[in-house]
Amino acid sequence: MEALIIELREIRKKKGMTQIELARQVGLPQSHISAIEQGKIDLRVSTLIQIARILDHEATLIPRQLDSFIKVMIKEKVGTEIEPRFQPDDEID
Numbered sequence: 001m002e003a004l005i006i007e008l009r010e011i012r013k014k015k016g017m018t019q020i021e022l023a024r025q026v027g028l029p030q031s032h033i034s035a036i037e038q039g040k041i042d043l044r045v046s047t048l049i050q051i052a053r054i055l056d057h058e059a060t061l062i063p064r065q066l067d068s069f070i071k072v073m074i075k076e077k078v079g080t081e082i083e084p085r086f087q088p089d090d091e092i093d
Helices: 002-014 019-026 028-039 045-054 064-077
Strands: none
Touching: 002 028, 019 028, 019 045, 028 045
């Protein structure tokens, strides 16, 4: 969870968003956002999802049994072109 919180904090900073701005959008006091980013309080999943979405990210829960499989799949897809699922029909004369 710590790595995720660090990542969300870095994303917030890259977007130029302050803790106060994020807190207003989430509906929490700035001190609560600060405590979350410092790892001082346990983050509820619903709050995590809300913060991620505000930062234009998506939080997805993956069972531990699939964690290494998902990481391998992501590494294989990085830098590769994704094929379209369908091709438009040829022009009809």
